[in-house]
Amino acid sequence: MWDSYDESMTLRLLDEANYDAEMESKVLPALDACMTEGWMDPATVDWNGDALPKLDEPGRLHYCCYDAAKFDALREDGASGVFRGAIVISHGFTEFARKYSEMTWYFLLAGYSVCILEHRGHGHSAHDVDNPSLVWIDDWRRYVSDFAAFADTVGREYACGEPLNLYCHSMGGGIGAAVMEHYPSLFDKAVLSAPMIAPVVGMPTWIARIATGALCGLGFGKARVFGHTDFSPELDLDEHKGASEARVRWFHKQRVDDVACQTNAATFEWAHQAMALSNRGAAPGDGFFWSRTQTGHVRCDRNSDAAVPSGP
Numbered sequence: 218m219w220d221s222y223d224e225s226m227t228l229r230l231l232d233e234a235n236y237d238a239e240m241e242s243k244v245l246p247a248l249d250a251c252m253t254e255g256w257m258d259p260a261t262v263d264w265n266g267d268a269l270p271k272l273d274e275p276g277r278l279h280y281c282c283y284d285a286a287k288f289d290a291l292r293e294d295g296a297s298g299v300f301r302g303a304i305v306i307s308h309g310f311t312e313f314a315r316k317y318s319e320m321t322w323y324f325l326l327a328g329y330s331v332c333i334l335e336h337r338g339h340g341h342s343a344h345d346v347d348n349p350s351l352v353w354i355d356d357w358r359r360y361v362s363d364f365a366a367f368a369d370t371v372g373r374e375y376a377c378g379e380p381l382n383l384y385c386h387s388m389g390g391g392i393g394a395a396v397m398e399h400y401p402s403l404f405d406k407a408v409l410s411a412p413m414i415a416p417v418v419g420m421p422t423w424i425a426r427i428a429t430g431a432l433c434g435l436g437f438g439k440a441r442v443f444g445h446t447d448f449s450p451e452l453d454l455d456e457h458k459g460a461s462e463a464r465v466r467w468f469h470k471q472r473v474d475d476v477a478c479q480t481n482a483a484t485f486e487w488a489h490q491a492m493a494l495s496n497r498g499a500a501p502g503d504g505f506f507w508s509r510t511q512t513g514h515v516r517c518d519r520n521s522d523a524a525v526p527s528g529p
Contacts, residue, residue, distance in 0.1 A: 228323050229295060236463035243293075244322045251287035251325070255280050255371065259337065260362035264399040270356050276343025278334060278363060281314040282375055283321055285330040293326065301328040302379035302405070305372040307364055307389030307396075308333065310413070311352060311480040313340030315471050319464070320384075329382070330375040334367040336360055336392070338487075341477050346439050346484065349476050350447035353439050353484040357494035361395045368396070368403055383407035390414065391494050414495055422492055429489035438486035445482030448472065 231239045256277040262268055285300050304324050306317055314333040321331045335342040337359060338352045346353045354360060372381055383404040385393035390412025397407060418425040432438070441447075450473045457465045472478045483491075 228326055231319060231322075233461060233463050236461075237467060240318070240467060244318060247288065247291055247293055247325075248283060248318060248321060250291060251284045253282050253284070255282065257334075257367060257371070259343070260359065260366050263358045263362050264365070269359055269362065272345070272355070274343070274345070276345075278337060278343065278367070279314075279341035280332065280334045280367060280371060282333070282371060283325055283331040284375065285325060285328060288325040289328075296326050297328040299328045300330075300377070300379060302382060303330040303332060303372055303376035304382045304384050305368045305404075306331065306333040307383065307385035307393045308336065308339070309387030309389050310483070311339065312386075312389075313471075313478045313480075315340075315475075315478065316468055324384075330377075332367070332372045332375050334364055334371075336389070337363060339480055344477075348441075348447070349479050350481045351439070351441060351484050352480050352482070352487050354487050354490050357395075357490040360392045360494070361399060364392055365396050365400045365403060369400070380405035384410070385412065386410040388413045388491065391491070395494060413491065418488070418492070422495070426489060426492045429485050429492070432485045433489055438489075439484050442483040442485055442488050448479035448481040 231244070256279055259272070259275050259278055260269060285303075289296055289298055289300075306314075306320070308314070308317065314335050317331075317333055321333070324331050338344055338346075338354060345355075368381065368383070381404055383393050383397070383406070385407070387410070390409040391414055393407065393409055394412055394414055397404060432440075452466065452469045454462065454465065
C-alpha cells in the first residue's frame with residue numbers, strides 16, 4: 218500500500234477554490250451511492266477476556282462503510298478499478314465519520330473499501346453525557362475493544378480476503394496503536410497521523426493523571442476540563458491557522474447542521490483515561506511497541522495537532 222510510489226495511483230486533490238461545489242456535486246453523491254450505515258453493540262470484554270465496567274445504558278455504536286465495487290460501478294474519473302482491500306479509519310477527538318468524506322473519496326479512487334466507526338461519545342454513537350459538546354469515557358479499554366471488534370468483523374467483511382489496513386488520526390492514533398499492541402495480527406498495514414501517544418497536557422503527564430484522578434474521585438468526572446468550551450456555531454478561523462480555509466468552513470458547517478457532531482470539549486474522566494491509554498503504549502521507535510505488533514508496515518506522521526507533541 219505504501220511500499221513504493223505508483224504513478225497509476227496519483228490522485229488529484231479537490232480544488233480549494235471550488236471545494237464546496239465539488240463536494241456537493243461530485244464527492245457526496247458518489248459516497249452516498251456506495252455507503253451503508255450500521256450499528257453494533259459495544260464490546261463487553263477486553264483482549265484478555267476481562268469484563269469491561271458495566272454501563273447503565275450501553276447504547277449502540279454507529280458506523281459508515283463504503284463499498285469499492287459499488288463505487289467502481291459509478292465510473293468516476295480517476296478510479297483505479299483495481300480492488301486492493303479495505304481501510305478502517307479511527308478518527309480523532311471530537312471528530313465523526315462525515316469529517317472523513319474527502320479522505321474516503323481518495324481511498325475509494327485508489328481501490329479500497331472504507332469503514333469508519335464513530336467512537337463512543339462521538340457522532341451518532343452512544344453518548345453518555347447530556348451536554349452534546351462533552352466527551353466522556355469510563356475506561357480507555359472500551360475504545361480499544363470496540364474498535365478491534367469493529368475491524369475484525371465489519372472491516373474484515375469489506376476486505377473480502379484482501380489486506381485489511383488501518384488509517385488513524387490523533388486520539389484515533391492512540392487507539393490504533395493500542396489495538397496493534399493488543400491485537401497484533403489484526404491489520405496488514407497502518408498509517409498513524411499525529412497519534413495521541415503522548416498527549417500535551419501542559420504539565421508532566423504523571424502529575425496531570427494524579428490531578429484528574431483526584432477530580433474524578435471527587436465526582437467531577439463528567440465536568441468540563443479547564444479551558445475547554447462548548448461548541449459555538451461562530452467559526453473562528455484564528456484557531457485553524459495554516460489549514461485549508463475551504464475545508465475548515467465545510468467541516469464546521471457539518472457540525473452546525475448536526476448536533477450529534479458538535480462534540481468540542483473533554484471531561485476530566487476522558488482526560489484521565491486518555492492519559493492512561495497513552496501510558497499503556499510506547500512511542501513509535503520504542504522497541505516495546507514494535508515488538509508487540511505484527512502489522513507489516515507502520516507509518517507514523519506528525520502534523521499540527523495541538524494535542525500531540527511536535528518534538529522527537
